[in-house]
Amino acid sequence: MMTIWGRLTSINVAKAVWAARELGLQFERIDVGGPYGGLDTPEYGALNPNRRIPTLDDDGYILWESNSIVRYLAARYGAAGTLWPADPRARGLSDRWLDWQATSFGPAMGPAFVGLVRTPEAQRNPQAIASSVEQVGRLLLLLEGVFADGRTFIAGESFTMGDIAVGCAVDRWFLLPVERPETPALAAWHQRVASRPAAQGILGQPLQ
Template structure:
C-alpha cells in the first residue's frame, strides 16, 4: 500500500496528495509535522533525513521532496495525462512546477511565516510588505500568462504544473493581504480547485 507522510495543512503535502488523488491511487496518509510532531523520531528520519514533509513510500520505494514526489507519481502512473508524453508539453508543465518552488514559494515565505506563524508583536512589517509586493508581482506575471485564453498552464490539459501552482495560489488567496485584481487567475483557480481530486485538499486552514 502506498503511504504519504505529512499533515494536509502543509502545501507540500497537499501537492502530493492532490497528485495521488488525481491519478486515482489508493494510499494511506499519516499525519506528521506541525502540531503532530514526529519529524525527529528515528524511524521517520530513516525515511527522510531532512526531517521534513512529505515523504512517499510506494511499496518500499521511498521518496522525499514534494515536487519530486509529484513528478514520480505522474510519470509512474499518469503517462499521457498528468505526465505529458510530448517533451515540449511536458517542459511547459515542468516549468510551472519549478516556478512554484524557485520563484513563488521563496517570494511569499516571509509573508506567510510573518502573518501565520509569528505572534503579532514579533512580526517584521517591512519584511512582510516586501514579501507581499514580490509575490504580487509574480502573481501578475501569472495573470498575464493566462491572457492568451489557455485553460491550464501547459495548454488545454490539466498537468502537474497546475497542481503545484494551484496549491500555492490557493494559499495566496487565503492570506490576509492586499491583492491586485486577477480575474483570469481567479477563473483558473476555480477551474482547478473544482476538480474532484482537489476537494478536501485545497482551502485548508493556514498553519
C-alpha cells in the same frame, strides 16, 4: 501499499496528495509535522533525513521533496497525456511551473506567510511582510498574463502536474489577509482547478 507522510495543511503534502488523487491511486496518509510532531523520531529520520514533509513510501520505494513526488507519481502512474504529457516539449511547459513554484513563488511568499500565520503579531517584521506581498503581487501579475490569452490550464488545454504545484501555492496565497492586484483570469483558473473532484478537501485548508 502506498503511504504519504505529512499533514494535509502543509502546501507540500497537499501537492503529493492531490497528484495521487488525480491519478486514482489508493494510499494511506499519516499525519506528521506541525502540531502532530513526529519528525524528530528515529523512524521518520530513517525515511527522510531532512525530517521534513512529505515523504512517499511506494511499496518500499522512498522518495521525498514534494515536486519530485509529483513528478514520480505522474510519470509512473499517469496515462499518456495526463499529468505527465507524453510529448517532451509539452511536458517541459508543465514541468517548468513546478520549478517556478519552488524557486520563485515559494521563496517570495515565505516571509509573508511565516510572518502573518506563524509569528505572534508583536514579533512580526512589517517591512519583510510588505516586501513579500509586493514580490508576490508581481508574480501574480505574471500568472495573470499567462492566463490572459484564454488558455484553460497553466501549460495549455490539459490539466497537468504544473497546475498542481502552482495551484496549491496560489490557493494558500489567496487565503492570506493581504492586498492583492486584480487578477480575474488567474482567479478563474484557480476556481477551475479548485473545483476538480481530486482537489476537494485539499485546497482551502486552514493556514498553519
